[in-house]
Amino acid sequence: MNDAAANARPAVLAFDVYGTLVDPLRVWTRLQEYAPDRALKISELWRQKQLEYSFRLTVMEQYQEFEWVTARALEYALAATDTALGATQVAAVLAQYDDLEPFPDVVPGLQALSGLGLQMVVFSNGSPRMLNAVLASSGLTGYFAEVVSVHDVREFKPSPRVYRHLLSRVGRSGREVLLVSSNPFDVIGSQAAGVPAAWVNRSGGQFDPIAAPPRRVVRSLGKLAEYLTGR
Numbered sequence: 001m002n003d004a005a006a007n008a009r010p011a012v013l014a015f016d017v018y019g020t021l022v023d024p025l026r027v028w029t030r031l032q033e034y035a036p037d038r039a040l041k042i043s044e045l046w047r048q049k050q051l052e053y054s055f056r057l058t059v060m061e062q063y064q065e066f067e068w069v070t071a072r073a074l075e076y077a078l079a080a081t082d083t084a085l086g087a088t089q090v091a092a093v094l095a096q097y098d099d100l101e102p103f104p105d106v107v108p109g110l111q112a113l114s115g116l117g118l119q120m121v122v123f124s125n126g127s128p129r130m131l132n133a134v135l136a137s138s139g140l141t142g143y144f145a146e147v148v149s150v151h152d153v154r155e156f157k158p159s160p161r162v163y164r165h166l167l168s169r170v171g172r173s174g175r176e177v178l179l180v181s182s183n184p185f186d187v188i189g190s191q192a193a194g195v196p197a198a199w200v201n202r203s204g205g206q207f208d209p210i211a212a213p214p215r216r217v218v219r220s221l222g223k224l225a226e227y228l229t230g231r
């Protein structure tokens with residue numbers, strides 16, 4: 001992509017959800033009630049397996065809703081840490097996925113971004129039910145014109161089909177859209193499918209060395225607003 005196109009202001013911002021707008025690791029607070037000594041380990045293993053299962057299902061050309069994938073990953077994480085929870089407790093932990101905290105920079109950042117006159121949509125592995133629930137409970141619904149779930153095409157990120165589906169849903173070419181995600185696999189998948197991406201690297205963590213780093217790396221949504229205001 002030439003520099004002019006790379007620096008042009010996008011018409012649409014497409015926001016990843018889990019890990020970008022809301023913090024899935026916050027489920028450890030509910031796990032702490034039931035397994036205080038290993039809550040964080042369970043939640044990290046849970047997230048890791050949730051994404052691994054989504055990749056493996058897609059490579060096998062199979063599909064299950066992200067809700068099912070999330071439940072199976074929790075089962076694995078509990079068994080792997082010898083944590084026996086009752087059915088009611090498991091249901092309470094899973095319900096936490098519908099009620100995740102937005103990262104501290106998200107509301108002020110979305111407020112700043114919504115002043116730029118760009119279309120803002122959500123684009124996520126989550127099922128439509130999950131996404132509507134977590135956006136409502138976190139108070140974020142009103143910032144977005146559309147909620148685009150990969151469920152429509154029965155494949156998960158980073159399959160190129162899901163990014164092409166995003167473009168067809170918003171009626172734009174790749175050059176007119178900017179994916180906003182904290183997940184390097186999502187950023188790499190999006191760029192490989194021809195949709196530029198901004199990496200929200202809140203933690204200062206490492207990017208995966210299987211692709212060139214993204215041109216746009218920001219530490220918060222507020223910094224993304226500053227970056228785009230200058231375009």
Ligand code: 2OP
Nearest residue numbers: 016017018124125126
């Ligand atoms: C999402 O699609 C990748 O979990 C992340 O929201």
